[in-house]
Amino acid sequence: MTAAVISPTLPVLDVRGLTVGVRQQAGFRPILHDISFTLMPREIVGIVGASGAGKTVLSKAVVNWLEAPLAIDGGEVRFEGADILGLAAGDMRRLRRRVAYVGANPMGALDPTLPVGRQIVEKLMAVVPGSSRRESERRAIELLEAVRIPSAKSRFHDYPSQFSGGMMQRALIVDALITNPALLVADNVTQPLDVTVGAQVIRLMKELARDFDTAVLFVSSSLPVAREAASRILVMGEGRIVEEQATEALIANPRHAYTVNLVEQTPKIWSGGAATQPQATQSLETGSDREVVISLRDVSQIYRVKKRDSFAGVNEVRAVRDVTFDIRRGDSFGIVGESGCGKSTLMRLLSRLELPESGELLCHGGDIGKLRGKGLLDFRKRLQLVLQDPFGSLPPRTAVGRMLEEPLRAHGWRDRKVIRERVLKVMGDVGLAPELYEELPLGLSAGQRQRINVARALVLDPEILIMDETLSALDQTEQFKLLDLFQKLQREYDLTYIFISHDLAMVRKVCNRVAVMYLGAVVELAENERLFFDPGHPYTKALLSAMPVLETRRYQPEDCLLDGEPPSPIDLPTGCCFKTRCPLAFDKCDTISPSLMARGNRNFAACHLVTSQAAPPNSQSGGQPGPRETEYQSA
Template structure:
């Protein structure tokens, strides 16, 4: 007789609506589903589809203007009818949620340890010493270096990726029966993402934890989920076993989601075919040349009467050339110096040493007015468009701002240029008088691109410009950048931690590790033959949107703690054989492995994997 498994969590005809100035908006339109113990169910869809609101209702966290109808049952509790006090006994310990935006979920005036202690004191009977030890262990498990020091820091002192890992550690602290993960790895590096997904999978297998995984990343879904629900505009348009959804999708929306995902194992995507060919006989030295650039910061360590100042080497001797019309991808994990390098190229952060030459002339040491003249040709698209747009300015005014600085056009002429550029980047002209908060993330990113392109620059730096976007919007933005590159003969520095996206857009790729270049090669060479163990580790950790392939792949995991950039020997993680034979602070040399393919000194991968 087959054992009947009773769901741990079930939703029946759930409807969620919000009262707005424009009338009632129905965000969730009668969805029903269940999750069994030890099962991972994925809810996939793009922004605004209603994925998160379903579980916000379950946690009792709907906005004040929200209203939920239907039934949500967790371990026999009808959640929608519970009081706040009754909900508090359920959520946090037995039902926990990893939120998408950690900065709004963490209390800014409390240290990380104080916030983790709060969770422990509410739900676990542990001494202060046991609690502190458990908190440090969880920060270690989510790969936060120097966990004991980080516990005494405040959220604003941590990077976005670190804050997300803190949220994950807090959510897993009590080993809940149901873990709701809302885009838990969007802001994380691929190796950290792989570690977090392994942790969640381990929790599922060993503790029977049920997982509701909310994301737009089909690669993560392929790896983690037993069943999938595809959500669009508040409704489920397709549901079934993960393999069935991937290999035999029925709905056009599902097919679009799968087709839009960049694949690191597929080099023949359309974007590559549209890439602008590069004249390899022309050197980049006369266009953009970066030579041995260093950016060091003094960091105060310790308190008391005699605190120490130690150098943080964010960028530590990076050199490269960029040719006209070329895209150079810059990849690496959080803290490797990608964004700092970009800002030093633009002189937004003055380099501590080294030089940046633009069109044969140095940018270093130029006065503010001299730099201003150069910046018409040097533009940047930031990771978070909402944070880089003035909330008090309309979309048209934001796009027009560079024209007001760099052109002598009349107001009406500038307005016409703005409207043309809005057409070019796919923004409706009717949006010109709207404000950033009235637009979606993808629309605001288009505004950021329009603002950068309006003065027809020669170099654009895209700093994680597509990392937070839905896959279909991401594909549109990438295609837009490629089209604009051909139209304006742009050169692009494309910074990302998403190696699959970088593969699609780049002619060459530079891999950074703790502020230094550890591999530089043509895109096809790097992916076909990654030489450095760190590059191999990064590529092996990128999820592939194919359940069979993804579940058979093995990520390379090199033993050892995540090194601190403050440690002078951190650079030798991949060259430990030099630790005893060389003087302290030895830096691996960048050597030419084959024509155009440069690799930093390293020990063999087998030797690194065999470390204790």
């Protein structure tokens, strides 16, 4: 790659008095008001704010990518000195070589019917006439390797469905960078990613800015994430820039009330704040006298996929490997790990959307794999899911009340008056106005839609709620509100939560126990305080070091941060599966796979460096306790 020649003294992007809104019959309704800022070569500027602040509209306006009914009502967007808003279509197409945009929906951004590499090559050949296919393929593979896609030459031919979310986001960055742009607009690119991949993406953007003079406009809903990436931050509220400061100065001394609120709502991990003691544990009994509601006993799941260039050969993907733990009544149990570690597969097993290849999954002592007929229907009522996507999970042409009535009707409710009373009660519990009963979800905010999903799960009065990345699509303010709502609902409904998430700050705030997964296996199982202040596995420490925070880090990224993707679950390495990425690996790790070792009461880690502490009361092992003995016989 050859760096573009750009004047280091002139701004790459100069926005002056930009006003954008919606043209309607009733007139013009502004969304952005008089926005002005500059962006210099090699500079990364962050834009933060809640949903509805206008961040995405601004990010598309600066690349001249607005569609009706959105329209620009005034101002200029000067790129390398020229106002791009008045450019003809042909000139704008040529400009696309110099300006790139990456959004927050990696899985929906590429054609699912074409290999990823082919799509990147076709873009390069379209915007750089005269490029040969061979040279374009070489350039694409070179960039895929630069963003740390493992086995880039092989993955070049894979389809989007074969990429994890983290790899897809990096592939989109390659798609954006293939023409060596002078300006990269990154709109919430780390929001759908786990913390380690997000940290790698931010590090990559810093390298691009440094090595290739690329200026980056980094849009984010998270102030800690923007802090990691940007040297200067613009805070947006209600379509206006309410504050602009150097990053560290803004965090240390926010001036505007809106910024002060953003800083105060950022969860604290290691210092002060409500997160120090998870609120979910305050009303719970301690010890093992609480009833076990879910038990996993050596649960494994294997998928068989056709080998490439083979007629009948198959590969075995070991998605979940020998997972064993208990979840007790009233728990807020967290399951964390990188993309592809097996979290979602475990969710499908817990909810009986799939049956395990081996092992037992018990609910109140009964094997859910053997449930049929009414027993299965009763289990569906007892355990409910709240999924990640607040937009795609709701039927757009069904009224809110009708959506919430359907589960009741499916479970035999017939009295219309009773059904309506139940639905309105639950809507009130989750903070939805009764006026929304007859409304369609179109036009509702992401937070309102996610409250509908929570209400749809609660309407049957379940015992267990599985939250699969439920908050990952929401901004920091909405997350803060919903976390408080979840804790209130747990008290009122006597709920047991299972949080599946890559957001460790959220897990710190609400979960009393946490399982850390790597390559399908649980590598650490610990109580909240022990996990965050004294992790027993190097992988857990790496996850904690990659967390974007506003406070002083307890673990430093340079000591712990992981590179690349985990090994393939098709071809697991011998010995410890984490050895290829572990800074502490030694000879024993090459040949022996560690089992979970006790680190005191109810805390375990699968690492050879763990010195097994005394077995809990009632352990019959007489030596170092195994995972099943320690977990199910602990006090």
